[in-house]
Amino acid sequence: MRRKEFEVPIEEDCEPFLRERHDGVLTFTGEDGWPKAVPLNYAYLDGSAYFHGSKHGEKMKGIAADPRAEFVVYESHAFIPSYFSDPYLACPATVFFRSVRMRGRIEQVEDPGEKAKALGALLRSMQPEGGHAPIDAEDPKYVASLKGVAVMRLDIEEMSGKFKFGQHLPDRRLKQVLDGLTERNLPGDPRTIEEMIARHPSSKRQEE
Incomplete structure (x- = not known):
């Protein structure tokens, strides 16, 4: 990653983010040789992504034809207007976000038990309130459905995370952006402020 200040650790940041989200974009090579990008729901389970x-x-x-694929999960947190830190130039305008990129090979899941476990995790991420019978490969009412649905597992070979929250900003510009977000107070701004303060090098200097 070119901007190392935005790179985040896998276990501390990437994996919790993947468990928090439930949609992303899968890219692969189509049968016609062209790259394809498909939005999908997913579940991150036991170090793999399931679709x-x-x-x-x-x-x-x-x-x-070609099981190699990449999967990207992204969440935009806040648009940062240029005028937060510069009353003239448009250049400072940016977006603060979290993203994780995974690369690996996709395997078709045939085992009914693994299928049920993956689909159960997927449904829990989107329907945490329940309201359905547990997805169980031994339940006769689920047998036909599990047999008829395709479940794919991305065996991850590489993973990287980029969380951009103004880590590169000098202290003066950091304060300007924080003040602008505090005054604007849109949904998402309070969380962005927390991330900015926690991740900025000045916070680490204060801890030392």
Whole structure:
């Protein structure tokens, strides 16, 4: 990663972020040789990303021909207007965000137990209140559904995280942006302020 100040550790930041989110974009090479980008729901489980879908279609054909893929999970936290720190130039305008990129190979999951575990994790991330019978490979009412659905597992070979929250800003500009966010107070701004303060090098200097 070119901007090392935005790079974050896998266990401390990337994995909690992946467990928090439930959608991203899968990129792979299509059957026609062109790159494809497909938005998907996912579950991060036991160090792998799981997806589900139809057993047929462009995505399945492309992955069968070439299982190499990348998956990106991204969350935009706040747009930072240029005038927070510069009344004239547009250049300082930016977006603060969290993102994780994974690279690996996709395997079709055939084991009903693994399918049930992955689909259960996926549903819990989107429907945490429950309201359904547990997805169990031994439950006769789920057997046909588990057999008919495709479940894919991305075996991750590389992972990197980029969390941009103004770590590069000098103290004066940091204060200007913090003041601007405090005054604006849009949804997402309080969380952005917390991340900025916690991740800025000045906070680490104070701890020392």
